[in-house]
Amino acid sequence: MSVFRIEGGHSLHGELHPQGAKNEALQVLCAVLLTPEPVEIENVPEIRDVQKLIELLQDLGVKTERMAKGHYRFIADQVDLEYLYTEDFRKKGAALRGSIMIVGPLLARFGKGYIPSPGGDKIGRRRLDTHFEGFMNLGARFEYLPEEKFYRVSGKPLTGSTMLLDEASVTGTANIVMAAVMAQGETVIYNAACEPYVQQLCLMLNRMGANISGIGSNLLRVQGVEYLGGTQHRCLPDMIEIGSFIGMAAITQSDITIRNCRVDMLGPIPRIFGRLGIRMEIKGDDIHVPAQDHYEIESFIDGSILTVSDAIWPGFTPDLISIALVTATQARGTVLIHQKMFESRLFFVDNLIDMGAQIILCDPHRATVIGLDRKTRLRGIQMSSPDIRAGVALLIAAMSAKGVSTIRNIEQIDRGYEQIEARLNPLGARIERIS
DSSP: OOEEEEEOOOOOEEEEOOOBOHHHHHHHHHHGGGOSSOEEEESOOOOHHHHHHHHHHHHTTOEEEEEETTEEEEEOSSOOGGGGGSHHHHHHHHTOGGGGGGHHHHHHHHSEEEEEOOOOOOSSOOOOHHHHHHHHHTTOEEEEETTTTEEEEEOSSOBOOEEEOSSOOHHHHHHHHHHHTTSBSEEEEETOOOOHHHHHHHHHHHHTTOEEEOTTSSEEEEEOOSOOOOEEEEOOBOHHHHHHHHHHHHHTTOEEEEOOOOGGGOTTHHHHHHHTTOOOEEETTEEEEOOOSOOBOOBOTTSOBEEEEOOSTTSOOGGGHHHHHHHHTTSBSEEEEEOOSOTTTTTTHHHHHHTTOEEEEEETTEEEEEOOTTSSOOBOOEEEOOSHHHHHHHHHHHHHSBSEEEEEOTHHHHTTSTTHHHHHGGGTOOEEEEO
């Protein structure tokens, strides 16, 4: 187990290049199971969760070649379905939530898909009903073994159908689309997620020979095809990391330029951080955040306190709620942070309160942040990272704090952020990884 030791109070200056999008990578990597032909994927973030999924694909018999940093070639021409019955698969599949998305491609191509109850962040209930109800709508048989916590679906050929998803689940939409692309007939999916990750997956599948329309909307139509071929794909820059860097620059009074952000795919992220008072200069696909002595939270038109809440896309992504909250602790003004989707995601604010932040945790979903306006700096403490996004929020808080902080359980941060200290230290951060 490793620990971060952070000496706070240092401003950063320079350029940052965001990694590839983690959430997109987990989807498109699973899609390689749909074809026996070569698939090349670039800008893959080399982080813990992605590496675990690549190892799982290799165990399934997928030939994998690392062409260069973040550039991989996959050939799934000899998939070993017997591996699904092994104890090794049970352990590795359960250790990674993204593993759920191998089920759709396996079901589409081979007529069966198994997965143990997957892991992931402990941020509240994250049910899988949407995935399996979608598969059953396509004609698959579903079985759950509660004692073993194992899910099984089987059925071939699948048949297209019209369905209304009970929630606009990103991974659920991706999984169902990957199953539907080789089903017989047309599949119509209402209340589909339309995040950039899902758009990228659908565009990739279409290049492989699929027939998906409605991309970017909440209504997808999938005309089933008999065969998918190989393709090349490049992952978007990670919008969660971009938002994290914007918040980090503001709270640490840093002058940062974030390069190659694909601003056209960031949705409301720049606007929401702008409402927290953060100045940004967007030049093409680059975002420059200048050093600011103060940043002031806006109010609503009638003067009432601003509310920042998460929502399904194109709303503000829940993965950046933690970053917005910690950024607001040194702003001028007050904001209500409303985390609607997960009931445990705000519990990390106890650490920020111990650091001196003025936060009222109203209930598991809402926190009121009274900005300190830099009149009182946060103070360094010892803490532990509960999940990926809260872990980075605590890291950002520690970078702005007076004194030294330590963060345990940083393996959570490594799951979503590639070599974060090696990228920030050259710009002026003081982050030390200690075994």
